[in-house]
Amino acid sequence: MSQSVVKNAKADAPPPGRSAPAGRRLQGHPWLTLLTVAVGVMMVALDGTIVAIANPAIQNDLKASPADIQWVTSGYLLALAVFLITAGKIGDRFGHKSTFLVGAVGFAASSAAIGFAGNIQTVIAFRVLQGLFGALLQPAALGLLRGAFPVEKLNMAIGIWAGVIGASTAAGPIVGGLLVEHVSWQSVFFINIPVGLLALLLGIWVLKDVRAENAAKSFDIPGILLLSAAMFMLVWGIIKAPSWGWGDTSTLLFLGGAVLALVAFALWQRVAREPLIPLSLFRSVPLSAGTLLMILMAFSFFGAIFFVTFYLQNVHGMSPVDAGVHLLPMTGMMIVGAPAAGAAIGRVGPRIPIVVGMVLTSVAMYGMSTLDAGSGSGVMSLWFVLMGLGISPVLVGATEVIVGNAPLELSGVAGGLQQAAMQVGGSLGTAVLGALMAAKVTDVLPGNWAAAGLPPVEGAQAQGLEQAAQLGIAPPPAPGTPQQVVDAMATAVHDSFVSGMSLAFAVAAVVAFVAALLGLLTRRGTTDTGPAVHI
Known part of the structure; x- marks a missing residue:
């Protein structure tokens, strides 16, 4: 166990002869922590597929062009992919509990804004914001699980967490279809408001921050910019390649730019004082294999x-x-x-x-x-x-x-x-x-x-x-x-x-x-x- 974890545990211990209040005993409880983070990531996973069912209704109601409707989905996924690693760094620096709570509130608030939007441009703008807040939720959830569970039960916790993500992703078309058919396309977004509030209340009550003392105290701004640019060009080039053509100049420029930005990012990480992603991480063959396996x-x-x-x-x-x-x-x-x-x-x-x-x-x-x-x-x-x-x-x-x-x-x-x-x-x-x-x-x-x-x-x-x-x-x-x-x-x-x-x-x-x-x-x-x- 790391020294910082030991210090946190001692600081939170009740005085000798006195038991912790009931609320304090529940704070940091592993299974309640799992329930809380599952509620949060459920919103993000569900939104990845639920909105696809609502897109025709959105297009018809807001008189949007096909390109605009594509952005309703692409903008969300793009923001999510670009910001994920930086969001993980924010959790390491400021604590995963705070990051999770900000992500839950922001995701619910941006969902409400989409439901009240009167034009397609507003929908797209807040979908991008949704993706940014969603990126805060997912790495923070894993950090909180890792801090709450002992090693012998961590795999089971991650299994349940992964099951929630898989079920939410697959349930999207069913839930979206029911809401669009029987309520309205706005209800697809309004449903996130009570879920976000539940995640917030549970998070304040249950979650306990566990952070290491040797986490970086500053942000690698050049690294964040280079990685974000690389991820943006890569994902955007992939999204547009089917319509542009894989051999099109625009596709090649975006994909080539992504490669150059990744090379520049790797070179910078070698000399940065507190790198965003220490390249020493990839000296671990299992970690590198796991990352490629996930891709x-x-x-x-x-x-x-x-x-x-x-x-x-x-x-x-x-x-x-x-x-x-x-x-x-x-x-x-x-x-x-x-x-x-x-x-x-x-x-x-x-x-x-x-x-x-x-x-x-x-x-x-x-x-x-x-x-x-x-x-x-x-x-x-x-x-x-x-x-x-x-x-x-x-x-x-x-x-x-x-x-x-x-x-x-x-x-x-x-x-x-x-x-x-x-x-x-x-x-x-x-x-x-x-x-x-x-x-x-x-x-x-x-x-x-x-x-x-x-x-x-x-x-x-x-x-x-x-x-x-x-x-x-x-x-x-x-x-x-x-x-x-x-x-x-x-x-x-x-x-x-x-x-x-x-x-x-x-x-x-x-x-x-x-x-x-x-x-x-x-x-x-x-x-x-x-x-x-x-x-």
Whole structure:
């Protein structure tokens, strides 16, 4: 146990012969701490997917352009990815409790502002602010868990925490669909207000700050600026590449600028007095492997799962709520599997569960690549269950490897690194697999169209057909079109979409298998995980 933790424990101890007040006994309680941080991160995870369902209603109500609506999602994810590591440093410097509380209040307040917005520009501005406050919450949550739990129970806590994130992410389409259908698009944001207030009240009552004395006392401003610029250019280049083209000058400038900024950042970290991310962190092979593993896991999982919602809604004709319900087998396995994975990792270490989990994920991805337009719910559920079971130990294990192999005074930075790796991997996977899928659909659509006996389509009409087919959307028939022709058009489009989706899942399966091999380099954290708190 570090000296600073010992000092904090002594300072908080009651005088001899007197017991601590009931409120003080609850402060720092591990399981109540877990409940509190879970409430906070639930808002961030839920908002990553819940808003996608509300976007059409927002566009219609505020008369927004397609580009503006893209910014409603991209602005949030961009701010979240760019600020995560800096937010972790803020937690290390000022305390994870204070950082968590500011993040919870700010997230709820910016959500309220979006609900009251009267134009799309205001919505976008406060979505960016939401992302910044959300970035404060996630690394602080991991820092608080690490400070509250003894080493033998930390993995189980991280497992439950990861389960909450997975369940919230998957529940987004269901919750969003219900709110938009039965209340309004504003309610998607207003729901964060009571959740944020609950996180604030629980945080004031329950959370106890644990910080190391040797945490940096100043901020590496040049490092923050260089890293933020690199993350912005990388994520923005990835987001825009599908529409600009991967070989476009703008795409290459952003991605090349990101590489240059990262090189400059690494060089600066070698000479900075108090670096933002000490490069000595990456001397730990398990930590470096865990970070790359998180990127590859997010690449394959979030990149591939992006297409499932289009497959369910546009190919199978499900409503957003029905599509969310069909994802429940995966969600349920993540909820059950994450705590179980935490317990298993506590017994045997992270290596075996991570490798087994990524192998199961790879098998599930390959299984998803075999689906066709007529696949039933049973076979889909089988692969969803396997995917949920496979991804759970990876979310828990990689988090434990990254945060557990970092010094206590850098736990916030390590938490930010873990979350940033997930955001970058997810963005990269969505963009790269999306580009591969689009190319495949464009390649096979003319042949499927002709095989269905349909007349050729040229010019702008052909381009519009390709763009719709990349989302699995059959073109609207002209009045009086025979049903046989309508069915033939839908079949050609859906078969083309499924061909592209199959390629995306096959590539994701290969990436997941590479991640499984990388998992062989991971091991349990060797640094002090914080105070042993009575449970």
